[in-house]
Amino acid sequence: MLNQLLNLLADGQFHSGEELGERLGVSRAAVWKQLKKLDELDIPYSSVKGKGYRLHDEIELLQPEQIRMQLSQRLDILEVLLDVDSTNSYLFQKASDHMGKRYAVMAEKQAAGRGRRGRQWVSPFGKNIYLSLLVSFSGGIAALEGLSLVTAIAVERALVKLGIDGIGLKWPNDVYADGKKLAGILLEVTGEYNSHCQVVIGVGLNLSLSDKDAEDIGQPWAALKTIRPELSRNQVAAVLLDELLQAVDEFQKQGFAPYQQYWSERDIFHHQEVVILGGGEEKRGVVKGVNRKGELMLHSDKGMEVVMAGEISVRPVS
Structure with a gap:
């Protein structure tokens, strides 16, 4: 009711x-x-x-039937929840019962939305997109190199389809608009290194945030409604999910290599000097793109270094 x-x-x-x-x-x-x-x-x-x-605010609730009608890719299950701690956690708990299925969950609100590095993802009711997709891979965890970057590319492609200009990517998996964070991605994996595994791909996309909603966001942020106020939340959800499903299909067949140049062309720090923080150390150098595995190529005073994704932060040199 x-x-x-x-x-x-x-x-x-x-x-x-x-x-x-x-x-x-x-x-x-x-x-x-x-x-x-x-x-x-x-x-x-x-x-x-x-x-x-x-x-207090007019809202557009997510309508699963309306979203499904706009999908061109295969999806086995789509569930829309009113409230959940985290869509990623919800799907991760269900993973073992849905091997081989493509299972998407969206929520109107997350009580404990999560970003990378243990950060909170601000998730007010009925305003943004909180999406998680469960996918199975036969090649094991070893076959997932570059998947987080491909997910970011899927978000970027969805935004381009929706008529949003000026979208950039930040390694390893953030999406920016005009220098401000618009979307974040969190991947969680369960399974064997060289055998079957399952991945929960989580995407948080800002549509409409008030200053009060964003009080706990510790960095510059962007929201789609400030760029294109007329966008329908259900349309955004459908286009995003469809592009994500297509990207997963392509990645399962070809891996990350075909996306290597595409990523570098949209990297907001390409050819710029950055500082990389993580693991108790700091690296400084110029971003020279990514390799065929999706690892960051950094030209430092030691020469060309390869930086693997993990609990790290990439920042411009001020």
């Missing part, structure tokens, strides 16, 4: 308790109980005597 109530309130207009009860086929007391659940989800709403109830 909460989904139905949210769909009625999604227009951001006032609706009386009596009207809501009639349209839901329940009592006003039952409506009130459902409204209390909005508090639990941190969805701001107002109650005004004589007017009724309204959400």
Whole structure:
């Protein structure tokens, strides 16, 4: 019933308790109980005597049937959740029961969304895209080199399809717009090094963030709605998922090598001097692209060095 109530309130207009009860086929007391659940989800709403109830912001809820209709690639399961700790964690727990299947989960809100390096991913209700995709690989963990970069390329391609210009990529798997972070990626793997394994590919994409929502974001950020306010959240979700499924298909057949030049051309730090922090050490050098495995090529005072992805941070030299 909460989904139905949210769909009625999604227009951001006032609706009386009596009207809501009639349209839901329940009592006003039952409506009130459902409204209390909005508090639990941190969805701001107002109650005004004589007017009724309204959400503070108009929202567009994700509609799985609408998203599915726009997909051209194979997907076995699509699930949309109102609230979850993390879409990645949710799918990771289900992985062993869905070997070989392509299983996508989206959520309206994450209570404990995660980014790389243990960071929180800010995930307010009904505003952004929180997507995780479970995929199986027969070549084992050893065959996944470059997958995080291919995922970032899939996000970039989706944004280009949606008419967004000026998108750049930051190694190993971030997506930027005009020098500000627009999307982040987190891959989690379970299985054997040289045999069957499963990967949960998580993508967080900012659509609409208020300054209050973004209080805990510790870096410059961008949101799609500031670039193209007319974009439909369901359209963005569908195009993103479709491009991700296609990229996974291509990667399973060809690996990362065909994307090597494509990545370098869109790398926001290509030919720039950077500092790489991680593992208790610091490297400094000029980015010279990536190799066929998706590893960063860094020209330092020691010569050409290869930097593997991990718990590291790449920053420009100020």
